Amino acid sequence: MKCIRQDCKNEAEISSVYGILPCRACQKKEEQIKPKRKFEFANLSKAHRIQAQRDKHEKDILQPFIRNKINPDFAHAYPELAHDYYKKEELEKL
Numbered sequence: 001m002k003c004i005r006q007d008c009k010n011e012a013e014i015s016s017v018y019g020i021l022p023c024r025a026c027q028k029k030e031e032q033i034k035p036k037r038k039f040e041f042a043n044l045s046k047a048h049r050i051q052a053q054r055d056k057h058e059k060d061i062l063q064p065f066i067r068n069k070i071n072p073d074f075a076h077a078y079p080e081l082a083h084d085y086y087k088k089e090e091l092e093k094l
Contacts, residue, residue, distance in 0.1 A: 070094065 003023040007066045012022035021027070036041040059077040064085040066068075075094050082091060 001012045001014070001020065002008070003010045003026055004020060005022050008023060008026055012023055013021040013027075015021055020029070022023045023046045046091065059073075062071065062077055063079055064074045064081075070086060070090055070093075071094050075086065
């Protein structure tokens with residue numbers, strides 16, 4: 001199998017863990033291109049960035065019902081859509 005890089009014609013590496021990888025030459029080029037880490041704990045800053053994105057977009061996955069019961073978090077997060085999913089009596093209880 002050929003390397004997965006577009007302009008490369010070498011043989012790709014096949015890993016039992018990661019599947020098909022670029023050839024050794026492409027991997028070495030990528031290692032040389034990578035910038036040096038500015039921080040000793042680069043993974044920690046990435047974890048904080050990912051957590052910030054989760055916090056920012058957490059309401060995107062709220063569902064109107066949970067186990068056939070009203071989800072009050074959905075009603076509070078999307079008051080403009082609540083009347084489409086719930087009856088007036090149900091909204092008054094919230």
